Amino acid sequence: MKNTTEAVLRLVQISTTSNVEEDFLLVTNLTDEQIEVVITPIVEKERREEQFEEFFYDNEGLYWALKTTYTDYIIQQYCLDQIDSITI
Secondary structure, eight states, X not given: OOOTTTOOOEEEEEOOSSOGGGOEEEEESOOHHHHXXXXXXXXXXXXXXXXXXXOXXXXXXXXXXXXHHOTTSOEEEEEGGGOOOOOO
């Protein structure tokens, strides 16, 4: 496991569908691989079950899956419409 005190924070846009409105952002010190290991199986399961509509996920569920898997890491979620903008 990577030493979390040495990891650099970064902003990552997570896109699991073709709809940009459904993307979300993470401020985290997780690697791409760590994120993908948790999120990919969830997304793939929904895609397989889509015709039966028995399984679905949302961004909040993906966020909590990451938080519960990587308890010692920094993971903060934002939606695209939550980002503040300053015009000067």
